[in-house]
Amino acid sequence: MSTTPKSAGQHSAGAFDIRNIIGIVIGTYGVILLAMGAFFSSPEQLEKSGGLHANLIAGFVMVVVAAVFFTWSHLRPIEVPVTPAPKEQATTE
Template sequence: MSEQQQKKKAGVFDIRFVIGGLLGAYGIILILLGLFNATEEELARGDGLNINLWGGIGMLVVAIAFAAWARLRPVVVPADPT
């Protein structure tokens, strides 16, 4: 077999996909809370800034960065460790 055929990628088992997925899920939850559940009391605590919305957007951006990083620079696992 050629050297290229013996190498496999970690795929979805790459820890960057797991971290990106969790950050993305939490980010979407925070975005939804910021859009549909922002009360005047919560906005006053954040000095008029919708913290849930901006925090969720930040988490979603980081999740996309993790997914892009894992996709562009995959971990290569040797097929036969011996």
């Protein structure tokens, strides 16, 4: 949680924080690349990349970047101000 006290008129963005959305997208692609590099790589693909497991390395880096985004959004949440609903004007006839 955040170390700064929250005022009464604010709450955190939570799951709708853009850093969480970016982390989900990057993490999903990272897991897919990890699976492709670990389970579906062939010697021909390894030869094309010069003996480097490119999918495996790229997938690992993407998963790490996604973890950084999630950690960042958890440690420094965005505070969204709560605006009160407009009051209905009472009409007297």
